[in-house]
């Protein structure tokens with residue numbers, strides 16, 4: 001993607017992406033500043049937040065303390081809140097999106113955190129669950145997954161999604177298994193590739209998404 005494209009026409013925001021935190025922050029803030037972020041995702045047919053929340057509900061009790069990591073405009077927190085979750089914190093790198101997230105009323109607290117800068121500002125085992133949806137694409141390495149395991153208590157859960165093209169191209173299946181072999185987590189659930197942004201001109205049926213639930217050991 002280029003910032004120029006986002007500034008002018010977010011509706012054609014492409015499938016290419018950056019893993020540089022400051023570029024991601026700049027582009028997402030620009031997208032939020034258009035005032036049509038949520039509407040655009042809705043037009044693209046994005047149901048990731050609701051899909052993830054429904055999956056998460058099968059594993060995570062309602063009283064759980066949840067970190068919505070890379071919460072964006074709060075679609076993911078709102079979807080959890082709609083199911084009855086109330087103890088949700090949100091973090092993201094883009095302050096313009098965090099302002100929208102705060103407006104949803106779904107979060108106890110939101111804060112700006114660059115999730116590629118370690119350690120994250122949380123204690124070991126601080127959360128019951130991390131919900132990390134639609135964002136792993138923007139991370140340079142899978143180190144973030146190890147860090148999420150650190151901040152979730154043993155027996156808690158990490159729920160996340162990844163684009164199926166990146167699963168393939170960056171050998172993510174093997175990467176996830178390595179974390180399992182290292183004793184960090186065990187897989188409880190994983191979907192086949194599913195529609196991601198079905199009405200997006202570049203994603204359509206070409207780029208799909210998979211959802212995963214891991215138990216932290």
Ligand SMILES: C[S@@+](CC[C@H](N)C(=O)[O-])C[C@H]1O[C@@H](n2cnc3c(N)ncnc32)[C@H](O)[C@@H]1O
Pocket residue numbers: 021024025028048049069070071072073074075076091092093094097113114115116132133134135138139
């Ligand atoms: C497609 S949005 C998904 C937002 C939300 N989880 C949802 O599903 O609606 C990707 C989000 O990842 C965030 N993000 C990307 N890289 C990040 C980083 N290094 N630290 C924190 N947030 C990041 C972006 O700012 C953006 O809000």
